Amino acid sequence: MKKTTIKTPTFIALLFLGLSTVFAQDVAMNSNELELFETDYKADPEDKEVIKETALEEGKYAYTSKGKEVIVEIKDGFYTEYHGENEFIKAKIKWSTENNYKLVVTEINKENLPFKEGTVMETEIIKVKGNRFYYESNLEGLTWSGRFRKID
Incomplete structure (x- = not known):
């Protein structure tokens, strides 16, 4: 060897x-x-891919609740509902896909609501027909369907 x-x-x-x-x-x-x-x-853990094409563009929409028209404005990353008589709900809108978003409530000036600031609601746009946007929402286990109408 x-x-x-x-x-x-x-x-x-x-x-x-x-x-x-x-x-x-x-x-x-x-x-x-x-x-x-x-x-x-380092990437910020909250930073994800920016969704550029979204089902709802910035602008004004309307829906009917309890026989009253509610105006919704989407602008600069915020979703604001105006309920008349100086009542509103403001939330940060975070799109996860073209048709799915989360709203994180940041400010409320409306009585008798079952949620508060920081509450998260998830919504999916399930159909678009002309200027109507049909959606399904989930708020803390409560689900419902509805529709927006683009007005501006």
Whole structure:
């Protein structure tokens, strides 16, 4: 059986490369430069793909509730319902797909509602026919269907 020997200079070179790799990782993990890199390029967990084409565009819509017309305005990432007599519900609208969005209630000035600020409602636009948008909504386990009419 023939013995293979590693020459001293080769051994020292391999040892040096191995140790420098280990120390380089330690330096990188403790480096302020790495923290700056992570801060600049980390993705915000709330940032997801921006949905550019949505079933409901910015503008005004209307629907009927208890015999009264409710005006809905979608503008600058917010969904606001106007119920007359200075009553309103304002929510942040977050689209997950072209036809699905969540509303997170941010402000309320309306009496006798079963929800409060921070409540989340999910809605899916299930059909579009002309200027009418048919939807199904879910609010804390309560579901219903309805429709919007585009007015502006």
